[in-house]
Amino acid sequence: MNSADLGRRVGVPSTALFTDQYELTMVQAALKAGTASRRSVFEAFTRRLPEGRRYGVVAGTGRVLDAVENFHFDDEMIGFLRQQRIVDEPTLQWLADYRFSGDIWGYPEGEVYFPGSPVLRVEGSFAECVLLETVILSILNHDSAIAAAASRMSAAAGGRRLIEMGARRTHELSAVASARAAYVGGFDATSDLAAGFRYGIPTVGTSAHAFTLLHDTERDAFRAQVDSLGRGTTLLVDTYDVAEAVRAAVEIAGPELGAVRIDSGDLLLVAHRVRQQLDELGATGTKIVVTSDLDEYAIASLAAAPVDAYGVGTQLVTGSGHPTCSMVYKLVARAGSAEPDARLVPVAKKSLGAKASKGGRKWAARRVDEHGVAEAEVIGTGAVPEELAGRELLVELVRGGEVVAREPLEAARERHVAARAGLPLSAMQLSRGEPVIGTEYA
Secondary structure: OOHHHHOOOOOOOOOOOOOOHHHHHHHHHHHHHOOOOOEEEEEEEEOOOOOOOOOEEOOOHHHHHHHHHOOOOOHHHHHHHHHOOOOOHHHHHHHHOOOOOOEEEEOOOOOEEOOOOOOEEEEEEHHHHHOOHHHHHHHHHHHHHHHHHHHHHHHHHOOOEEEEOOHHHOOHHHHHHHHHHHHHHOOOEEOOHHHHHHHOOOEOOOOOHHHHHHOOOHHHHHHHHHHHHOOOOEEEOOOOOHHHHHHHHHHHHOOOOOEEEEOOOOHHHHHHHHHHHHHHOOOOOOEEEEOOOOOHHHHHHOOOOOOOEEEEOHHHHOHHHOOOOOEEEEEEEEEOOOOOOOOEEEOOOOOOOOOOOOOOOEEEEEEEOOOOOEEEEEEEEOOOOHHHOOOEOOEEEEEOOEEOOOOOHHHHHHHHHHHHHOOOHHHHOOOOOOOOOEEEEO
16 A cells, blocks of 8 residues: 555645756756757666675655655745745746656566666656656665565574564655565565554554553553553563563463563574473464564574564664665656657766666566576666567656556555565575576576
């Protein structure tokens, strides 16, 4: 589910100032030069994956659609731009009427991507497309980084439940976006109520150590929580002595106790001891939830532990060491004139370093082997080869300025499961390595 499904827009009147000043100054110069209306094609892609990552995950597409739809300059914004002398009066008049009227194609949310993949393709006049660069990249870079970390954690968890709980470790608005991206990447729930409200993500949460410390004894705290929230609640058992806390928890809640949470110590050792103790006390159905600065490596190390769910915060909302995907937004083709039928000319930056890009309006397809396992990301311009027909990755998202690809968030989540399952098994390895499949240019 996204904000459009719920009838709730992003939490600001407009996304138009989520941009860099040079986007507007380029528009001013292009308007004066008569090139602003030239038909243009921009593409968002990354030249490389973060070090050690085997694949990327597309996330934030739904938020991009919201942002594009809500990108307009109101009177107050125009007044600010005028007061600050950011651009001249003719440009202000043009901005006052701005609404994106072009087309957008892209990898559907939840799909995986590789170096060079044209994750998003934006087509329209130069002026209307260039304005969207910063807001598109800020969303895709952030959300895709979180989703990639979530996907790795999901693979490491091996089907065990994952809870996103990083709101206190990041900006309040990025916390909501992080919860959404984590859900796409395989997490099952979030502790953040704003994410639940805006995107329909399941929310969970019971108590912190402060609740135990509030009461005269740990038993008093457990009794108060069970009386209020029921026997199916989750009791935090590591405030004082874990073994004593588990004993008290079962005595108070009975064998129907929903779960216990462990937030410190040697989680592997403590989880085994707690499981044994719970079983001896007859609470064989009580789950064990572990938290405490987990990442994909810590989760993988607990694979042999009797753990039922993981709560992940800091490492998830910071991309587990890679908080951005380094995506860029480049002009790859433009018309030779402002005439509507002018031919598109491929353009690309030349560089002696690693910043060179390939020109042309691109398609992308994934070649698979005889077992249906991906073996290459194929990118090209012109006609799609016959052998790749039906394997194209880009889908239409916006047509003539109108969003045509709204979908529930569950669809992106399910798509990611299928996309990841279509990769070679080595994609699930946490060891450092190159992208699990190569990129080929047709």
